[in-house]
Amino acid sequence: MSDSPRPAALSFSEFEPLSAAAWQARIARDLKGADPADLRWETPEGLTLEPFYHREALAALGNVPAPQVRAVRRAAPNSWRNLPTLLVPAGTDGRAAIDHAARALQGGADGAHFDLSEPEHFDVGYLAATLPLEQGVWGFTVCRQPEEFTLRLVDAALDRPLRGFLRYAPGSNSSPDDYALLVHGLRRCVQLTRHLPEFFPLAVNGQFFNSRGATAVQELAYTLNTAAVFLDNIPADDLDLDVTAIAAALHVHVGIGPSYFVEMAKLRALRRLWATLLHAFGVRPEVAATLRIHATTSSWTQTTLDPHTNMLRVTTEAMSAVLGGADSVSVTPYDSLYAAPNEFSSRIARNVPVILREEAYLDRVADPAAGSYFIETLTDQLAREAWALFQQTEAAGGLLVARGKVYESIRLATMEQFRRIATGEQVIVGTNRFQNLKEQFSFDPKKLLRSRQFDSTRAAYPSEVLRLATAMHFIRKELKKKKAAVVLLGTDTIQQIYDSFVRLLPAEQRPAMSEVPARGDLSLLFSTPEEATLMSARPEQFQQFADFVRNRPDDSEDDGEQLQHEAPVLLACDLPTMQDAVRYFGFKEFTVSGYSTDDVLARLQGR
Structure with a gap:
């Protein structure tokens, strides 16, 4: 308003104004020969962020943007x-x-x-x-x-x-x-x-x-x-x-x-x-x-x-x-x-x-x-x-026409995030870094994996589903249950498991994968009372396998839940049937030279 008092301009006359160039020169001096460009960092969006910003950055925008105001009850305090x-x-x-x-x-x-x-x-x-x-x-x-x-x-x-x-x-x-x-x-x-x-x-x-x-x-x-x-x-x-x-x-x-x-x-x-x-x-x-x-x-x-x-x-x-x-x-x-x-x-x-x-x-x-x-x-x-x-x-025709391309672009972005999480470039505290290796779950991993409500689309899922499946595997192994389970780990997860595993080994001890699964294959964990095996399968293979296994009368695991019509995350039945089904539907076994899956899982879980 025109009659509102105007604030006095702040002035720090004892300090000389410094340009962006002067700050850059000081940064270069403090780095003692290191390249200041190394301090830049890239966001997942592909934006390059500078190590410092100066008032000249606002001039580059054309002018100083006006403050933004919330829409609802904008004049009142506590507006959010x-x-x-x-x-x-x-x-x-x-x-x-x-x-x-x-x-x-x-x-x-x-x-x-x-x-x-x-x-x-x-x-x-x-x-x-x-x-x-x-x-x-x-x-x-x-x-x-x-x-x-x-x-x-x-x-x-x-x-x-x-x-x-x-x-x-x-x-x-x-x-x-x-x-x-x-x-x-x-x-x-x-x-x-x-x-x-x-x-x-x-x-x-x-x-x-x-x-x-x-x-x-x-x-x-x-x-x-x-x-x-x-x-x-x-x-x-x-x-x-x-x-x-x-x-x-x-x-x-x-x-x-x-x-x-x-x-x-x-x-x-x-x-x-x-x-x-x-x-x-x-x-x-x-x-x-x-x-x-x-x-x-x-x-x-x-x-x-x-x-x-x-x-x-x-x-x-x-x-x-x-x-x-x-x-x-x-x-x-x-x-x-x-x-x-x-x-x-x-x-x-x-x-x-x-x-x-x-x-x-x-x-x-x-x-x-x-x-x-x-x-x-x-x-x-x-x-x-x-x-x-x-x-x-x-x-391209708008969202209704280009929907397939939109979803594919998001899928590629998520796969890149999964890769960064698996290699440790992107940190999820408590999941892929700074884990509590002695954590005791306050829930039943088996029931959670079988739940229809369990969100398997999250960034942490490929890392945590392996941990949950591993916990379930070791419990099964200790109790010597006579059933077997197959856990769906997600798409292309085996590569991420391998990347996570080799990071734990000295460079000279890092083994190679025996066979790289095809892009888009599903990654699976086949768990028996004796051992665990990492496998991969095409989506249609796993769907046929799931349709077969879940129609078995003993596929209950005593949790009382009905299985979904789509392929579930967790399937379990008697050991001979599961072994025959895995062979019949042609799942491919994944191995790391010199290490069994149990070795890999134990190392990843800090055992």
Whole structure:
């Protein structure tokens, strides 16, 4: 405002200003002949980051970017919201989750995000009677009939000013463009909530890409490609839904990983690119300024090994989300991969944002990263690279047409991450470095590997599944069980096992692989009471093998779970049948010269 007092310019006249060249000369002198270029480092996105940044970096951007402001309740303090995600399983009406949300409000939460397995059974009447809908922020993920759920929700809220979002996600393996199956239903959701300017019924699911290992550039670009599909296909003139109405109803879900500065810059780049995208569609700038971003700590980086390290990961992830400008944050409980929801881990997860707000005061500044030479440069780099990839995908026909190429590019990025993890270039604390070799699992590895809910798409999976399978193998060996098991380790994992193993040996003792499996082959661990054998198989071989083995009447392992229709991670049956099946379906044995698989596994487990 024109009558606001202007701050006095800071001046440190006793210090002479130094140029970037002067700093570089000092760095070269301190390095005593070493090349300063060696201090640069490359991100997985291919960006080159300098060892230091100077105010001249802002000049290279053209001008100093304006600070970014959150969309929702931007004038109020505490403008970002702490929204725990509460799972509502099938066969329940959600009352237990609603009661949990009520307790969470007393413990520092600002609302909740309900993930509904059966939205038609969720008791919205109890929700409206129990929770202060007009005061908190409330999110809902539904897997079907979003328009029917929205109608029930709006009716239950009556005239209260509901704030929050709806996300339609048909299933855990659904594509973010599967909304196309229900365009008319989503249009109805927009119509039903037009009187609620702070409720966003259309979700752009960027978290889908993040949870599958996409780089920050890929996540940004493909999120924009998904939004472009919404803006192209959902407007309907006959329903008075133009592109501006659709843009105003959109919000974005993102996953946040542990790369602290990159994730912070990613969110800042997203706001910048969102304005560019909407401008291209002819939408007014003030609509772009209302973008709501919901950030969830990444499932991609969660681990089952040394799981308390997940508490530390989600802390840096939540900080990146808050400092990057997210409007709401969900922190995942540290034991969510293997344990049922419980009060202890839920409380810890809920308290991470509470501490960031109440003790670290991260709600007091609108854009803490504004003006940082490094963060502003990184934001600009991510935005430029992501926009170029977005345009490339649009030129190929957009996300719906180029979906196969998009998924293949993400697969290649994940395989590169798996390789770096296997070789130790990328560290996962407690999994591939600094392991607790005496760790005692608080869960049954066998049951976890057989569980339908076990997430096998994560970065740590190829490393930890070997550890889990090895633990199960040694238990089986010690107990001399008369059954055998085959554990699916993943694609191309044998090479990663070999790389991890040889790193533990002196250079002169490093053996060669007897046979390199074909690219794309599945890696398997065949475990008997006497020994373990690493094997590889083509996907169709393993599928046929799995179909045969799981139809055996004794394939139960006493856990009472039904097997999936797709090939499961763990298969077990009597030893003669398993041995015959492995031979019949032509699995290839993998050996390391001079070492048995038991030797390899024991060395990797620190035995």
